[in-house]
Amino acid sequence: MNSPAYQLSGLVHQYGPKTALLLDELNIDRGSIVGLAGPNGSGKSTLLRILALLERPTQGRVVFLGQEADFESARQRREVTLLLQDPYLLKRTVLENVAYGLRVRGDTNGLEKRVEEALEWVGLVPGDFMGRSHGALSGGEAQRVALAARLILRPRVLLLDEPTASVDTSSARLIREAALRARRERGCTLVVASHDQTWLEEVADQTFHLHAGRVAGAGPINLIRGPWQEQENGSALRELDPDNRIVSPGFIKQNSTAMLDPGEVSLHSRPPQNSPGFNLLFGKIISLNLTDHGSLVRAGISVAGLVFTACLDLEAFSRLGLNPGDPVWLTFEAQALKWL
Amino acid sequence: MSGSLEYILSGFEKAVDLLIHLEPETFSAVLATVQASSMSMLASLALGLPLGFVLGQTEFPGRRTVRTIVDTLLAFPTVVIGLLVYTFISHRGPLGGLELLFTLKGIAIGQTLLALPIVVALTAAAVEGQDPRLKTTLLTLGADLRQSARSTLWEARFAVLAAALTAYGRVVSEVGISMMVGGNIKWHTRTITTAITLETGKGEFGMGIALGVVLMVLAAIVNLGLAFLKKRSES
Numbered sequence: 202m203n204s205p206a207y208q209l210s211g212l213v214h215q216y217g218p219k220t221a222l223l224l225d226e227l228n229i230d231r232g233s234i235v236g237l238a239g240p241n242g243s244g245k246s247t248l249l250r251i252l253a254l255l256e257r258p259t260q261g262r263v264v265f266l267g268q269e270a271d272f273e274s275a276r277q278r279r280e281v282t283l284l285l286q287d288p289y290l291l292k293r294t295v296l297e298n299v300a301y302g303l304r305v306r307g308d309t310n311g312l313e314k315r316v317e318e319a320l321e322w323v324g325l326v327p328g329d330f331m332g333r334s335h336g337a338l339s340g341g342e343a344q345r346v347a348l349a350a351r352l353i354l355r356p357r358v359l360l361l362d363e364p365t366a367s368v369d370t371s372s373a374r375l376i377r378e379a380a381l382r383a384r385r386e387r388g389c390t391l392v393v394a395s396h397d398q399t400w401l402e403e404v405a406d407q408t409f410h411l412h413a414g415r416v417a418g419a420g421p422i423n424l425i426r427g428p429w430q431e432q433e434n435g436s437a438l439r440e441l442d443p444d445n446r447i448v449s450p451g452f453i454k455q456n457s458t459a460m461l462d463p464g465e466v467s468l469h470s471r472p473p474q475n476s477p478g479f480n481l482l483f484g485k486i487i488s489l490n491l492t493d494h495g496s497l498v499r500a501g502i503s504v505a506g507l508v509f510t511a512c513l514d515l516e517a518f519s520r521l522g523l524n525p526g527d528p529v530w531l532t533f534e535a536q537a538l539k540w541l
Numbered sequence: 542m543s544g545s546l547e548y549i550l551s552g553f554e555k556a557v558d559l560l561i562h563l564e565p566e567t568f569s570a571v572l573a574t575v576q577a578s579s580m581s582m583l584a585s586l587a588l589g590l591p592l593g594f595v596l597g598q599t600e601f602p603g604r605r606t607v608r609t610i611v612d613t614l615l616a617f618p619t620v621v622i623g624l625l626v627y628t629f630i631s632h633r634g635p636l637g638g639l640e641l642l643f644t645l646k647g648i649a650i651g652q653t654l655l656a657l658p659i660v661v662a663l664t665a666a667a668v669e670g671q672d673p674r675l676k677t678t679l680l681t682l683g684a685d686l687r688q689s690a691r692s693t694l695w696e697a698r699f700a701v702l703a704a705a706l707t708a709y710g711r712v713v714s715e716v717g718i719s720m721m722v723g724g725n726i727k728w729h730t731r732t733i734t735t736a737i738t739l740e741t742g743k744g745e746f747g748m749g750i751a752l753g754v755v756l757m758v759l760a761a762i763v764n765l766g767l768a769f770l771k772k773r774s775e776s
Contacts, residue, residue: 253681275685283681289674292696301692302682350682 555747593664
């Protein structure tokens with residue numbers, strides 16, 4: 202009986218009159234790595250606070266490890282922990298910061314040895330750091346101490362909110378490695394909110410893209426924001442430049458956002474014939490990444506300053522013979538655009 | 542001119558003599574002050590720290606009103622507190638049976654009422670002034686609400702200690718409560734401030750100055766402590 206780590210349904214969360222999160226359904230499997238992507242203010246941090254059982258949603262149901270979530274007591278909250286983008290360290294030594302969670306649990310057997318191990322996990326030499334004051338650390342070291350303070354708790358779920366956004370590259374690498382090791386060696390479920398889409402796609406079993414508090418889709422997603430113009434036939438037009446025009450059926454609002462699944466985008470190394478009902482754009486390959494354990498290629502294409510993502514299988518991509526910097530034509534059905 | 546100066550200087554001379562020779566009446570007043578203020582500080586901290594934490598960190602209906610009331614009580618005149626306590630613990634009052642009138646415990650109750658708003662208001666401000674990430678950090682590391690409150694107060698320890706010292710400074714220097722509730726009974730409820738009032742009235746400047754020096758030393762220690770804590774909390 203291995204229930205998912207989380208089962209969320211009918212979730213609504215509001216800050217005053219503003220709806221910050223609106224999720225019909227979201228399940229997160231135990232031991233999986235789930236990525237949360239999306240722009241600032243898209244609801245990632247709100248979702249993480251709910252998953253951390255820190256904030257009760259205004260409406261909806263949260264089932265955590267097979268049990269109805271309890272947002273009041275510390276009992277369930279002790280199975281999950283959240284690392285903030287900008288960590289707060291207690292005004293104590295590194296040793297006391299890392300040991301805090303175990304102390305509040307009354308679990309202090311071999312405390313110092315466990316703190317040493319946790320610090321080693323995040324690449325900090327215990328002898329150099331244990332006695333240091335909270336104020337005598339660089340930003341990257343502070344973030345790693347904060348991660349060690351969470352890893353020592355052996356949480357069932359580790360939530361990371363932009364864990365590498367404000368640290369140096371070496372700290373970022375060590376933080377990623379330690380988080381992945383917790384999943385590999387302890388079966389810890391990881392939920393990572395990050396702008397680092399490449400990393401998310403490399404490691405995540407599933408990535409949810411949030412936009413204005415809603416899940417816009419799983420996996421990478423193209424978001425095409427307005428201004429849209431209403432056409433005489435009722436369709437909507439987004440003109441990126443005179444040569445690149447996107448048509449979507451049905452105009453909603455000038456500043457609406459349409460989403461496009463990267464799997465719906467076809468790439469061509471030579472200009473294709475434009476078929477009715479299809480959009481044709483011209484751009485340049487700016488990035489190529491292998492995803493889904495090497496079976497898919499994710500291409501980033503710049504079209505009049507807007508970056509599109511296309512996903513296609515490795516074999517089909519190889520036939521195109523495209524490299525970064527090459528010109529490329531994109532086609533997708535107008536019907537493939539969905540309004541958010 | 543020289544006569545009046547001599548008069549003050551002889552008061553200082555007598556004060557030094559009283560302090561050096563540990564004059565019993567002088568030290569009885571110092572002891573009464575220390576006893577009453579210790580009791581009142583213990584009580585006001587025991588009540589004020591949790592109340593200040595709740596006021597500073599939790600949201601509840603009427604919080605703003607409570608905050609305004611507490612802030613208003615900061616300026617509560619000591620004679621009014623003395624009058625209130627007196628009416629409650631006098632023989633005809635509702636707590637008359639406890640026989641607290643003209644006792645150090647009675648003074649301590651009045652001083653607790655004096656110190657409590659200071660401890661509550663300054664603790665609430667100290668807690669409110671903490672980094673908003675602190676609460677999230679404590680909860681996500683597994684602290685329950687009580688542990689989180691304790692750790693928050695510990696994080697704000699310098700500001701909380703400053704609150705305690707501010708309250709202590711007010712308690713040891715008040716005269717209205719000690720005079721009305723304590724009755725200024727020699728060897729019993731005569732505190733430093735009531736003794737100074739009495740001795741000055743009698744023209745006994747020596748003892749008045751001696752006790753004044755003790756009070757000034759206490760005030761200086763409190764102020765130095767506050768300055769030190771302010772520096773620590775700012776860093």
